[in-house]
Amino acid sequence: MGETKMTMHDWRDIFRAFKMALDPRKMLLGYAGLLVSLAWCTVVVAFSSALQIIDTTPAIFTKLVLSSVKESIPVVAKSVCSAIMSLDVGEFFVFGVLVFGLLVIWSLVGGAITRLAALDYARDESIRLSDALKFARKKLWSYFWSPLVPVIGVCFFAICNVIGGFIGRIPVAGEVFVALGFPFALVSGFFMIFIGAIGALGLCFMFPTISAEGSDAFDAMSRAYSYVLSRPKQFLAYCTVNVLYGFVCLFVIAFVAWLMIRLSFCTIGAGMGQKFSAVQSFLLQKCSIACLGFCSATAPESAASAVPLDRWSLKFLAGMLLVYIFLIKLAVWSFLTTYVFSAKTIIYFLLRKEIDSTDVSDVYLEEDEQTQKKDGTSSSSEGGQENPSPDKEGKP
Template sequence: MKMNQKTSLLSEPIPYKILFPWLHLFRVFRLAIDFQKILLAIAGLLMLSLGNYLFNKLPFAPEAPPTTRIASIQHTIQFPPPSSSSVPHSLSVEGLTGLSASHSGELLSPATLLEPMSFFTRPVQTLFETGASWSALAYATTQLLWAVIIWAIFGGAITRIAAIQFAQDDHIGCRAALGFSLKRILSLVSAPLLPFAGMGFFWVLCLLIGLFGNIPGAGGVIVSLLWGLAFLFAFVMTLILLVTLAGWPLMMTTISVEDSDGFDGLSRIFSYLFGRIWYFLWLAVVTLCYGALCLFFAAVLLQLMSYLAYWGVSWGMGSAQAQNLFQQDQPTLATTISLGWGSILNLLFSGFVISFFWSASTVIYFLLRKCDDGTPLDHVYVADEEQEEANELPLAGVAKSGEPIIERPVGADDASTDEETQTEENS
């Protein structure tokens, strides 16, 4: 009997994902290759580019604004691909992949995966520059607010789709996901902006210490004595800033998963990061390593597609004529259209990076929540609009077919009908 129990125990598969929940991170690639998420990511990038183009026209915009790119992740896919001029139709190693050693190093670095956060971190960096002009601060604030709004809509929609797929292995469309994020736009926007209000309070305290320096004679001594308080206020601001920058994607995910408000999204992430900081760092390291390999694979796949398309067309059109389609020194309509297809390839790659970023943030949130309070990984808020509408109406009975009959509230017309019926019965 004991031998049979041992044999049955040995034959059962080991629940690796229960013993090591972080193995769920390897599902991110499958979540990220969803075409709907990539489409939402591309739409977000286009809206960001449109906003930056309009912001550069504002009166307080810098004289030499940064170059606005549609796909600002990394332009890695080359179309036409690099090829050997001496061997027109050969599949060279560089032409096959389009990735030199330097490109491979860039793709395998965390910078590519963390590039989506730059939409949030770059304006914040400008806000904390010493000696920044009021126009630069206004421009950075405008960019920050626009980035928060755009990713609240499109990032919230991506995390909503990813949450439903991860927790329930179900799928919702772009329309339903965008409707979810638009209804909760205030919560999604307020969550990452609330910490800046707290930082502003401590910044005002530091500012007041600085004002003592304007006292003639004794100002410098007073400020020197109060440096300790300034360090204390700065320590609090440092903690708030680091948690905000690291937890901004998780705040979006919290609202998408829990259907909570901005304060709950903020408080949950502060609790998770302070309470499970080492587990969070481990999840981040695993995600960066795994994500770098996934992005490298996606870039090689797209570059190979670019090369084979150019290789096949050049055999029919001729190498010289095909190359003339990409002569930028004498741009024509054909050149513009051809280069536009190369931009589409880069948009697809950038959309995949954005989709991977938000999908990974969703899975990391589920794992942090499971580690902190033991909530099952399959727990996610599901809005059932039809059920809510049905609950508003009372059930009068059950028909023979088994379907409930919904009775309307008694109104004036119903009351008059009842009186007529009673009159007929009395007569």
């Protein structure tokens, strides 16, 4: 008999997100999405830097992964703020190219993950990875445009105000026009706040909506706004449980990753001796083996400013260890992405049940999925009819 999953259809179901996030198919999708995203950002930044459009080097993305969150977040926040404040035309173009590529990548990856999570949670069904990717590819542009709809709405009202400002440049008449029409600018500002704030809160429901309903970007946007505004208390409660539980899960995964690397260093170093101590000291100057920064205390031998590696074999060993640490740390962030998509899918189903009174098991199925299900049912029933036939024939 198969394992029966305990589904409460309430806030306790959020705790299922940990196990759902560890699904190898979702982890593979998240890992591939992060790798492709890093490759895309590296190529775009390297090409733009070679053309002297921007000053940033592509090595920054590798350093972000090899650093811990405690070390990288302040640097990233400072870099992003300074870049936005002084964004010129060339940098704005590069930024747009980066965002476009990342949206395409995560529309496909996020769509496939939420499709797997929707069928897993709602129907206890497991589909093939290729089927999830096929569904996400068909709905690619719905996934792509859904997070951009609030941005387009904010930009629309902002452009209306800018046009009003241009009209205000007309002598006398323009000034009178702005004076009389300024209340409309205030209303426009309110809509920018409303669309932007609610859109940011409901952004997490857009991908699960398309994956569960098979709908488009407009339906994803309307449900996101409706669910946030209709049940704000439940929404905040679910999100609070999700964030707290997610942080605990991430801490456990990150600690296991750190402990795995640390124990491997200690045991290999005990056998290899001073040579591995030199390699380890070199590595700890280049990267942090901790993901969250809570266990990033370096070894005493790493205090020196520089540790030379005099042989190519030691340099090769250090380089390969850097690659392994990079891949392990990327797996931790892969878990975080799959957890976020899985948990938000569960919250979407819970709010849909409360607001729309829709049964949790109601999930959109494509024709080929329905055909496969019917074929499976018919074959099992035929199998049940074939078993009694020998008994009937054996009767006198």
